[in-house]
Amino acid sequence: MGSPFRGADDRPQAPTEAREGARDEPGAGPADSADVFVARQPIFDPSQRVFGYELLFRSGFVNACDATHPTDATARVMDSTMSVFGFDRLTLGGRAFVNVTRDVLVNGSVLILPSDRTVLELLETVAPDEDVVAACRKLKALGYRLALDDFVEDDRRRCFVDLADMIKVDVLATPPDEQRALVQRLARPGLAFVAEKVETPEAFHCALEAGYQYFQGYFFCRPVIVTARDVPSVKVHYLRLLAELHRPVRTLWQLEEIIKRDVGLSYKLLRYVNSAFAMRARRIESLMEALLLVGEDKLRAWASIVALSSMGGDKPAELAALAVTRAKLCELLATASSVTTNAAEAFLVGLFSLLDAIVGRPLPEILSGLGLSAEVTDTVLGGETPLRMIYELAVAQERADWGVLDARASALGIPGVKSSELYREAIAWAHTTCAQVA
Numbered sequence: 001m002g003s004p005f006r007g008a009d010d011r012p013q014a015p016t017e018a019r020e021g022a023r024d025e026p027g028a029g030p031a032d033s034a035d036v037f038v039a040r041q042p043i044f045d046p047s048q049r050v051f052g053y054e055l056l057f058r059s060g061f062v063n064a065c066d067a068t069h070p071t072d073a074t075a076r077v078m079d080s081t082m083s084v085f086g087f088d089r090l091t092l093g094g095r096a097f098v099n100v101t102r103d104v105l106v107n108g109s110v111l112i113l114p115s116d117r118t119v120l121e122l123l124e125t126v127a128p129d130e131d132v133v134a135a136c137r138k139l140k141a142l143g144y145r146l147a148l149d150d151f152v153e154d155d156r157r158r159c160f161v162d163l164a165d166m167i168k169v170d171v172l173a174t175p176p177d178e179q180r181a182l183v184q185r186l187a188r189p190g191l192a193f194v195a196e197k198v199e200t201p202e203a204f205h206c207a208l209e210a211g212y213q214y215f216q217g218y219f220f221c222r223p224v225i226v227t228a229r230d231v232p233s234v235k236v237h238y239l240r241l242l243a244e245l246h247r248p249v250r251t252l253w254q255l256e257e258i259i260k261r262d263v264g265l266s267y268k269l270l271r272y273v274n275s276a277f278a279m280r281a282r283r284i285e286s287l288m289e290a291l292l293l294v295g296e297d298k299l300r301a302w303a304s305i306v307a308l309s310s311m312g313g314d315k316p317a318e319l320a321a322l323a324v325t326r327a328k329l330c331e332l333l334a335t336a337s338s339v340t341t342n343a344a345e346a347f348l349v350g351l352f353s354l355l356d357a358i359v360g361r362p363l364p365e366i367l368s369g370l371g372l373s374a375e376v377t378d379t380v381l382g383g384e385t386p387l388r389m390i391y392e393l394a395v396a397q398e399r400a401d402w403g404v405l406d407a408r409a410s411a412l413g414i415p416g417v418k419s420s421e422l423y424r425e426a427i428a429w430a431h432t433t434c435a436q437v438a
Helices: 016-024 070-085 087-091 102-107 130-141 176-186 201-210 233-245 252-260 263-276 287-294 296-312 317-336 343-352 355-359 363-367 374-380 386-399 402-412 416-437
Strands: 038-044 050-057 095-100 118-122 145-148 166-170 192-196 214-216
Touching (some): 038 070, 038 087, 050 087, 070 095, 087 416, 130 145, 166 176, 176 201, 192 201, 233 252, 233 296, 252 263, 252 287, 263 296, 287 296, 317 343, 317 355, 317 386, 343 363, 343 374, 355 363, 363 374, 374 386, 386 402, 386 416, 402 416
Parallel strands (some): 050 095, 095 118, 118 145, 145 166, 192 214
Antiparallel strands (some): 038 050, 038 214
16 A cells, blocks of 8 residues: 555655665755645546645655654644644645544544544554544544545445545556446445546546546646637737736836736726725826836736636636746746746746646647747746756645655755745745735
8 A cells, every 4th residue: 555644646756775865965855853844735626626635744855754653744744734834825725635543533633623624534554443433423523524545445444434425546556447346336425536646637537437526646737638719819918918027128018008908907907906005095097007006026926816817717716826836936946046047937937837727728829929938938838948947846846746856956956945945935925915816
Protein backbone atom coordinates (compact mmCIF):
# COMPACT_ATOMS: atom_id res chain seq x y z
CA MET A 1 0.00 0.00 0.00
CA GLY A 2 2.97 2.35 0.55
CA SER A 3 3.47 5.12 3.05
CA PRO A 4 0.29 6.08 4.89
CA PHE A 5 0.98 9.73 4.21
CA ARG A 6 1.38 9.60 0.46
CA GLY A 7 -1.15 11.68 -1.38
CA ALA A 8 -3.20 10.25 -4.20
CA ASP A 9 -0.65 11.51 -6.72
CA ASP A 10 2.62 11.44 -4.81
CA ARG A 11 5.50 9.92 -6.67
CA PRO A 12 8.24 7.76 -5.12
CA GLN A 13 11.29 9.75 -4.14
CA ALA A 14 14.70 8.93 -5.55
CA PRO A 15 16.66 6.33 -3.57
CA THR A 16 18.32 7.73 -0.47
CA GLU A 17 21.83 7.02 -1.70
CA ALA A 18 21.18 8.97 -4.87
CA ARG A 19 20.13 12.03 -2.88
CA GLU A 20 22.71 12.10 -0.11
CA GLY A 21 24.52 15.05 -1.65
CA ALA A 22 21.39 17.17 -1.58
CA ARG A 23 21.10 17.17 2.18
CA ASP A 24 23.81 19.75 2.68
CA GLU A 25 22.39 22.18 0.14
CA PRO A 26 20.49 25.27 1.29
CA GLY A 27 16.83 24.50 1.73
CA ALA A 28 17.31 20.75 1.37
CA GLY A 29 16.48 18.11 3.94
CA PRO A 30 13.94 18.24 6.75
CA ALA A 31 12.93 21.72 7.78
CA ASP A 32 13.57 23.40 11.11
CA SER A 33 10.81 23.19 13.68
CA ALA A 34 9.66 26.72 12.75
CA ASP A 35 8.99 25.73 9.16
CA VAL A 36 5.52 24.49 8.26
CA PHE A 37 4.73 22.26 5.30
CA VAL A 38 1.29 21.21 4.13
CA ALA A 39 0.63 19.91 0.63
CA ARG A 40 -2.83 19.95 -0.86
CA GLN A 41 -4.31 18.02 -3.78
CA PRO A 42 -7.70 18.92 -5.26
CA ILE A 43 -10.63 16.52 -5.53
CA PHE A 44 -13.19 17.22 -8.25
CA ASP A 45 -16.80 16.46 -9.03
CA PRO A 46 -17.93 15.22 -12.48
CA SER A 47 -18.13 18.82 -13.73
CA GLN A 48 -14.49 19.29 -12.76
CA ARG A 49 -15.44 21.68 -9.98
CA VAL A 50 -13.29 21.51 -6.88
CA PHE A 51 -15.12 19.57 -4.17
CA GLY A 52 -12.30 19.77 -1.64
CA TYR A 53 -8.60 19.33 -1.01
CA GLU A 54 -6.68 16.47 0.52
CA LEU A 55 -4.27 17.99 3.02
CA LEU A 56 -1.00 16.11 3.29
CA PHE A 57 1.79 16.14 5.84
CA ARG A 58 5.23 17.14 4.68
CA SER A 59 8.38 17.22 6.81
CA GLY A 60 10.41 19.10 4.24
CA PHE A 61 11.41 19.17 0.62
CA VAL A 62 13.67 16.12 0.43
CA ASN A 63 11.84 13.72 2.73
CA ALA A 64 8.22 13.57 1.60
CA CYS A 65 6.87 12.42 4.95
CA ASP A 66 7.78 11.19 8.41
CA ALA A 67 6.34 7.67 8.33
CA THR A 68 7.84 6.82 11.74
CA HIS A 69 5.25 8.90 13.61
CA PRO A 70 2.05 8.96 11.53
CA THR A 71 -0.12 10.16 14.41
CA ASP A 72 2.21 13.09 14.97
CA ALA A 73 2.09 13.78 11.24
CA THR A 74 -1.71 14.04 11.31
CA ALA A 75 -1.57 16.25 14.39
CA ARG A 76 0.85 18.60 12.66
CA VAL A 77 -1.34 18.77 9.56
CA MET A 78 -4.36 19.68 11.67
CA ASP A 79 -2.47 22.24 13.73
CA SER A 80 -0.89 23.86 10.67
CA THR A 81 -4.23 23.96 8.87
CA MET A 82 -6.04 25.69 11.70
CA SER A 83 -3.28 27.79 13.29
CA VAL A 84 -0.88 28.71 10.46
CA PHE A 85 -2.53 28.58 7.06
CA GLY A 86 -6.17 28.92 8.02
CA PHE A 87 -8.78 26.33 7.04
CA ASP A 88 -10.58 28.51 4.50
CA ARG A 89 -7.38 29.64 2.83
CA LEU A 90 -6.19 26.10 2.27
CA THR A 91 -9.55 24.76 1.12
CA LEU A 92 -10.91 27.90 -0.59
CA GLY A 93 -14.18 27.34 1.20
CA GLY A 94 -14.37 23.66 0.25
CA ARG A 95 -13.90 20.47 2.24
CA ALA A 96 -10.69 19.17 3.72
CA PHE A 97 -9.72 15.52 3.38
CA VAL A 98 -7.38 14.54 6.21
CA ASN A 99 -5.63 11.18 6.68
CA VAL A 100 -6.24 9.80 10.17
CA THR A 101 -4.72 7.01 12.24
CA ARG A 102 -6.29 4.89 14.95
CA ASP A 103 -4.92 7.10 17.75
CA VAL A 104 -6.25 10.28 16.16
CA LEU A 105 -9.70 8.73 15.80
CA VAL A 106 -9.86 7.41 19.33
CA ASN A 107 -8.37 10.37 21.21
CA GLY A 108 -10.72 12.86 19.58
CA SER A 109 -8.07 15.31 18.43
CA VAL A 110 -9.81 15.64 15.05
CA LEU A 111 -12.44 17.76 16.78
CA ILE A 112 -10.17 20.75 16.10
CA LEU A 113 -11.37 20.57 12.47
CA PRO A 114 -14.82 21.88 11.45
CA SER A 115 -17.16 18.91 11.30
CA ASP A 116 -19.32 20.17 8.43
CA ARG A 117 -16.37 20.58 6.06
CA THR A 118 -13.99 17.77 7.00
CA VAL A 119 -13.69 14.29 5.52
CA LEU A 120 -11.66 11.90 7.65
CA GLU A 121 -9.73 9.38 5.55
CA LEU A 122 -9.27 6.08 7.39
CA LEU A 123 -5.93 4.72 6.24
CA GLU A 124 -5.40 1.11 5.27
CA THR A 125 -3.41 0.69 8.51
CA VAL A 126 -6.47 1.33 10.71
CA ALA A 127 -7.74 -1.95 12.16
CA PRO A 128 -11.53 -2.19 12.72
CA ASP A 129 -11.54 -2.78 16.47
CA GLU A 130 -14.36 -1.81 18.84
CA ASP A 131 -12.80 1.48 19.96
CA VAL A 132 -12.28 2.63 16.38
CA VAL A 133 -15.83 1.71 15.36
CA ALA A 134 -17.23 3.56 18.39
CA ALA A 135 -15.11 6.61 17.62
CA CYS A 136 -16.27 6.60 13.99
CA ARG A 137 -19.91 6.44 15.02
CA LYS A 138 -19.41 9.38 17.40
CA LEU A 139 -17.63 11.47 14.77
CA LYS A 140 -20.34 10.77 12.21
CA ALA A 141 -22.96 11.86 14.73
CA LEU A 142 -21.06 15.15 15.05
CA GLY A 143 -21.23 15.71 11.30
CA TYR A 144 -17.86 14.47 10.06
CA ARG A 145 -17.70 12.41 6.87
CA LEU A 146 -15.68 9.21 6.72
CA ALA A 147 -13.73 7.93 3.74
CA LEU A 148 -11.91 4.62 3.31
CA ASP A 149 -8.60 5.31 1.60
CA ASP A 150 -7.00 2.94 -0.96
CA PHE A 151 -9.86 0.45 -0.70
CA VAL A 152 -9.34 -2.97 -2.34
CA GLU A 153 -11.39 -6.10 -2.97
CA ASP A 154 -10.22 -8.04 0.11
CA ASP A 155 -9.90 -4.99 2.36
CA ARG A 156 -9.90 -5.73 6.09
CA ARG A 157 -11.87 -2.53 6.65
CA ARG A 158 -14.94 -3.95 4.90
CA CYS A 159 -16.90 -3.71 8.16
CA PHE A 160 -16.50 0.09 7.91
CA VAL A 161 -18.35 0.26 4.59
CA ASP A 162 -21.72 0.75 6.26
CA LEU A 163 -20.30 3.74 8.16
CA ALA A 164 -18.41 5.24 5.24
CA ASP A 165 -19.55 8.22 3.22
CA MET A 166 -16.84 7.74 0.61
CA ILE A 167 -14.62 4.98 -0.72
CA LYS A 168 -11.39 5.91 -2.50
CA VAL A 169 -9.94 3.55 -5.11
CA ASP A 170 -6.50 3.74 -6.73
CA VAL A 171 -7.39 3.44 -10.42
CA LEU A 172 -3.78 2.80 -11.42
CA ALA A 173 -3.39 -0.14 -9.05
CA THR A 174 -6.88 -1.63 -9.52
CA PRO A 175 -7.90 -3.30 -12.83
CA PRO A 176 -10.89 -1.66 -14.56
CA ASP A 177 -13.10 -4.76 -14.27
CA GLU A 178 -12.39 -5.00 -10.56
CA GLN A 179 -13.20 -1.30 -10.12
CA ARG A 180 -16.57 -1.63 -11.82
CA ALA A 181 -17.43 -4.74 -9.85
CA LEU A 182 -16.44 -3.04 -6.58
CA VAL A 183 -18.56 0.04 -7.30
CA GLN A 184 -21.59 -2.02 -8.35
CA ARG A 185 -21.39 -4.37 -5.38
CA LEU A 186 -20.96 -1.71 -2.68
CA ALA A 187 -23.13 1.05 -4.17
CA ARG A 188 -25.89 2.39 -1.94
CA PRO A 189 -27.57 5.76 -1.38
CA GLY A 190 -25.26 8.12 0.48
CA LEU A 191 -22.04 6.32 -0.47
CA ALA A 192 -19.78 8.07 -2.99
CA PHE A 193 -16.75 6.63 -4.77
CA VAL A 194 -13.56 8.62 -5.34
CA ALA A 195 -11.17 7.66 -8.14
CA GLU A 196 -7.57 8.35 -7.15
CA LYS A 197 -4.64 8.87 -9.55
CA VAL A 198 -6.74 9.96 -12.49
CA GLU A 199 -3.98 11.32 -14.69
CA THR A 200 -5.42 11.73 -18.19
CA PRO A 201 -8.70 12.83 -19.80
CA GLU A 202 -9.17 9.22 -20.94
CA ALA A 203 -8.80 7.93 -17.38
CA PHE A 204 -11.29 10.56 -16.21
CA HIS A 205 -13.92 9.43 -18.72
CA CYS A 206 -13.33 5.76 -17.84
CA ALA A 207 -13.80 6.58 -14.16
CA LEU A 208 -17.01 8.44 -14.96
CA GLU A 209 -18.34 5.41 -16.81
CA ALA A 210 -17.33 3.12 -13.94
CA GLY A 211 -19.59 5.05 -11.57
CA TYR A 212 -17.23 7.26 -9.56
CA GLN A 213 -18.66 10.52 -8.24
CA TYR A 214 -15.38 12.28 -7.37
CA PHE A 215 -11.92 12.33 -8.90
CA GLN A 216 -8.40 13.07 -7.75
CA GLY A 217 -5.38 13.29 -10.01
CA TYR A 218 -3.35 15.23 -12.53
CA PHE A 219 -6.02 15.33 -15.24
CA PHE A 220 -7.11 18.75 -13.97
CA CYS A 221 -3.72 20.18 -14.84
CA ARG A 222 -3.96 18.65 -18.30
CA PRO A 223 -7.42 19.92 -19.18
CA VAL A 224 -9.64 18.48 -21.88
CA ILE A 225 -9.56 20.84 -24.84
CA VAL A 226 -12.86 21.82 -26.43
CA THR A 227 -12.53 23.18 -29.97
CA ALA A 228 -16.15 23.70 -30.95
CA ARG A 229 -16.57 27.41 -30.27
CA ASP A 230 -14.82 30.74 -30.72
CA VAL A 231 -13.79 33.16 -28.01
CA PRO A 232 -16.59 35.75 -27.78
CA SER A 233 -15.51 39.33 -28.36
CA VAL A 234 -15.98 40.24 -24.71
CA LYS A 235 -13.45 37.58 -23.76
CA VAL A 236 -10.98 39.01 -26.25
CA HIS A 237 -11.20 42.33 -24.38
CA TYR A 238 -10.34 40.59 -21.13
CA LEU A 239 -7.38 38.82 -22.69
CA ARG A 240 -6.08 42.03 -24.24
CA LEU A 241 -6.42 43.85 -20.92
CA LEU A 242 -4.39 41.16 -19.14
CA ALA A 243 -1.76 41.22 -21.83
CA GLU A 244 -1.52 45.03 -21.76
CA LEU A 245 -1.16 45.10 -17.98
CA HIS A 246 1.93 42.93 -18.24
CA ARG A 247 3.74 44.76 -21.00
CA PRO A 248 7.07 46.31 -19.93
CA VAL A 249 6.00 49.65 -21.47
CA ARG A 250 2.41 50.84 -21.50
CA THR A 251 0.31 53.87 -20.71
CA LEU A 252 -2.92 54.43 -18.82
CA TRP A 253 -4.40 55.69 -22.07
CA GLN A 254 -3.90 52.28 -23.63
CA LEU A 255 -5.57 50.58 -20.67
CA GLU A 256 -8.44 53.03 -20.74
CA GLU A 257 -8.92 52.41 -24.45
CA ILE A 258 -9.35 48.66 -23.87
CA ILE A 259 -11.65 49.02 -20.85
CA LYS A 260 -13.97 51.60 -22.37
CA ARG A 261 -14.69 49.32 -25.33
CA ASP A 262 -16.48 46.92 -23.02
CA VAL A 263 -19.46 48.09 -20.96
CA GLY A 264 -19.10 45.21 -18.51
CA LEU A 265 -15.43 45.95 -17.82
CA SER A 266 -16.12 49.66 -17.38
CA TYR A 267 -18.97 49.00 -14.96
CA LYS A 268 -17.00 46.48 -12.92
CA LEU A 269 -13.98 48.76 -12.64
CA LEU A 270 -16.03 51.70 -11.41
CA ARG A 271 -18.00 49.52 -9.01
CA TYR A 272 -14.77 48.06 -7.62
CA VAL A 273 -13.11 51.44 -7.17
CA ASN A 274 -16.13 53.10 -5.60
CA SER A 275 -16.35 50.18 -3.18
CA ALA A 276 -12.65 49.87 -2.39
CA PHE A 277 -12.24 53.64 -1.91
CA ALA A 278 -15.61 54.33 -0.34
CA MET A 279 -14.09 56.70 2.25
CA ARG A 280 -13.26 59.28 -0.39
CA ALA A 281 -15.16 62.56 -0.22
CA ARG A 282 -16.65 61.95 -3.66
CA ARG A 283 -17.18 58.95 -5.84
CA ILE A 284 -15.05 58.08 -8.85
CA GLU A 285 -16.83 58.99 -12.06
CA SER A 286 -14.37 58.44 -14.91
CA LEU A 287 -12.27 55.51 -16.07
CA MET A 288 -9.04 57.51 -16.11
CA GLU A 289 -9.66 58.74 -12.58
CA ALA A 290 -10.27 55.16 -11.49
CA LEU A 291 -7.08 53.93 -13.13
CA LEU A 292 -5.02 56.67 -11.50
CA LEU A 293 -6.46 55.93 -8.07
CA VAL A 294 -6.21 52.14 -8.11
CA GLY A 295 -2.56 51.84 -9.02
CA GLU A 296 -0.78 49.17 -11.00
CA ASP A 297 -0.65 46.31 -8.48
CA LYS A 298 -4.31 46.48 -7.48
CA LEU A 299 -5.38 47.03 -11.07
CA ARG A 300 -3.57 43.91 -12.18
CA ALA A 301 -5.11 41.90 -9.34
CA TRP A 302 -8.60 43.19 -10.17
CA ALA A 303 -8.20 42.51 -13.88
CA SER A 304 -6.88 39.00 -13.26
CA ILE A 305 -9.84 37.94 -11.12
CA VAL A 306 -12.52 39.64 -13.22
CA ALA A 307 -11.11 38.43 -16.51
CA LEU A 308 -10.65 34.80 -15.54
CA SER A 309 -14.00 34.58 -13.75
CA SER A 310 -15.85 36.21 -16.64
CA MET A 311 -14.10 34.17 -19.32
CA GLY A 312 -14.92 31.00 -17.47
CA GLY A 313 -18.66 31.46 -17.89
CA ASP A 314 -20.06 28.27 -16.40
CA LYS A 315 -16.63 27.10 -15.24
CA PRO A 316 -16.00 27.06 -11.47
CA ALA A 317 -14.62 30.07 -9.64
CA GLU A 318 -12.05 27.76 -8.07
CA LEU A 319 -10.37 27.42 -11.46
CA ALA A 320 -9.80 31.16 -11.65
CA ALA A 321 -8.59 31.18 -8.06
CA LEU A 322 -6.07 28.44 -8.83
CA ALA A 323 -4.80 30.35 -11.86
CA VAL A 324 -4.41 33.55 -9.85
CA THR A 325 -2.60 31.71 -7.06
CA ARG A 326 -0.25 30.11 -9.56
CA ALA A 327 0.36 33.46 -11.24
CA LYS A 328 1.28 35.16 -7.97
CA LEU A 329 3.54 32.28 -7.00
CA CYS A 330 5.36 32.49 -10.34
CA GLU A 331 5.82 36.21 -9.83
CA LEU A 332 7.19 35.76 -6.30
CA LEU A 333 9.51 32.96 -7.38
CA ALA A 334 10.86 35.06 -10.24
CA THR A 335 11.58 37.91 -7.84
CA ALA A 336 13.35 35.58 -5.40
CA SER A 337 15.34 33.73 -8.05
CA SER A 338 19.06 34.35 -8.55
CA VAL A 339 18.44 33.73 -12.26
CA THR A 340 17.35 36.90 -14.02
CA THR A 341 13.73 36.63 -15.16
CA ASN A 342 10.91 39.09 -15.65
CA ALA A 343 8.52 38.84 -12.69
CA ALA A 344 5.65 40.46 -14.59
CA GLU A 345 6.00 37.95 -17.42
CA ALA A 346 6.23 35.11 -14.88
CA PHE A 347 2.87 36.26 -13.50
CA LEU A 348 1.37 36.05 -16.98
CA VAL A 349 2.76 32.55 -17.53
CA GLY A 350 1.07 31.27 -14.39
CA LEU A 351 -2.13 33.16 -15.13
CA PHE A 352 -2.49 31.94 -18.70
CA SER A 353 -1.40 28.35 -18.01
CA LEU A 354 -5.00 27.27 -17.31
CA LEU A 355 -6.72 29.34 -19.98
CA ASP A 356 -7.53 26.32 -22.13
CA ALA A 357 -9.55 24.87 -19.26
CA ILE A 358 -11.21 28.20 -18.49
CA VAL A 359 -12.03 29.35 -22.01
CA GLY A 360 -12.51 25.94 -23.60
CA ARG A 361 -10.15 26.38 -26.55
CA PRO A 362 -6.58 25.31 -27.36
CA LEU A 363 -3.89 27.52 -25.91
CA PRO A 364 -2.19 28.31 -29.25
CA GLU A 365 -5.43 29.79 -30.56
CA ILE A 366 -6.11 31.73 -27.36
CA LEU A 367 -2.64 33.28 -27.20
CA SER A 368 -2.36 34.18 -30.87
CA GLY A 369 -2.86 37.83 -31.60
CA LEU A 370 -2.52 39.01 -27.98
CA GLY A 371 0.89 40.58 -28.53
CA LEU A 372 2.52 38.68 -25.67
CA SER A 373 6.27 38.35 -25.62
CA ALA A 374 7.68 35.31 -27.36
CA GLU A 375 9.04 34.01 -24.06
CA VAL A 376 5.65 34.11 -22.33
CA THR A 377 3.91 32.41 -25.23
CA ASP A 378 6.64 29.77 -25.64
CA THR A 379 6.64 29.02 -21.90
CA VAL A 380 2.87 28.59 -21.67
CA LEU A 381 2.96 26.31 -24.69
CA GLY A 382 5.64 24.10 -23.13
CA GLY A 383 8.82 25.54 -24.61
CA GLU A 384 12.18 25.43 -22.85
CA THR A 385 12.66 29.05 -21.79
CA PRO A 386 14.20 30.81 -18.77
CA LEU A 387 10.67 31.17 -17.37
CA ARG A 388 9.99 27.47 -17.77
CA MET A 389 11.85 26.55 -14.57
CA ILE A 390 9.86 29.16 -12.64
CA TYR A 391 6.62 27.67 -13.94
CA GLU A 392 7.69 24.08 -13.25
CA LEU A 393 8.74 25.02 -9.71
CA ALA A 394 5.32 26.60 -9.09
CA VAL A 395 3.47 23.53 -10.38
CA ALA A 396 5.72 21.20 -8.39
CA GLN A 397 4.89 23.22 -5.27
CA GLU A 398 1.16 22.83 -5.95
CA ARG A 399 1.46 19.08 -6.52
CA ALA A 400 3.90 18.44 -3.67
CA ASP A 401 6.28 16.92 -6.22
CA TRP A 402 9.34 17.38 -4.06
CA GLY A 403 11.78 15.73 -6.48
CA VAL A 404 11.06 18.27 -9.24
CA LEU A 405 10.74 21.08 -6.70
CA ASP A 406 14.14 20.39 -5.17
CA ALA A 407 15.86 20.34 -8.57
CA ARG A 408 14.18 23.49 -9.90
CA ALA A 409 14.63 25.45 -6.66
CA SER A 410 18.33 24.58 -6.60
CA ALA A 411 18.79 25.62 -10.24
CA LEU A 412 17.04 28.95 -9.56
CA GLY A 413 18.96 29.63 -6.36
CA ILE A 414 15.83 29.55 -4.20
CA PRO A 415 16.03 27.67 -0.88
CA GLY A 416 13.34 25.03 -0.63
CA VAL A 417 11.96 26.54 2.55
CA LYS A 418 11.64 29.91 0.80
CA SER A 419 9.53 28.33 -1.95
CA SER A 420 7.10 27.04 0.66
CA GLU A 421 6.90 30.47 2.28
CA LEU A 422 6.15 32.09 -1.07
CA TYR A 423 3.43 29.52 -1.75
CA ARG A 424 1.72 30.44 1.51
CA GLU A 425 2.03 34.10 0.57
CA ALA A 426 0.52 33.44 -2.87
CA ILE A 427 -2.43 31.54 -1.36
CA ALA A 428 -3.09 34.37 1.11
CA TRP A 429 -2.81 37.01 -1.64
CA ALA A 430 -5.20 35.15 -3.94
CA HIS A 431 -7.67 34.57 -1.10
CA THR A 432 -7.68 38.27 -0.17
CA THR A 433 -7.84 39.43 -3.77
CA CYS A 434 -10.72 37.13 -4.66
CA ALA A 435 -12.63 38.27 -1.59
CA GLN A 436 -12.16 41.94 -2.50
CA VAL A 437 -13.28 41.50 -6.10
CA ALA A 438 -16.22 39.18 -5.37
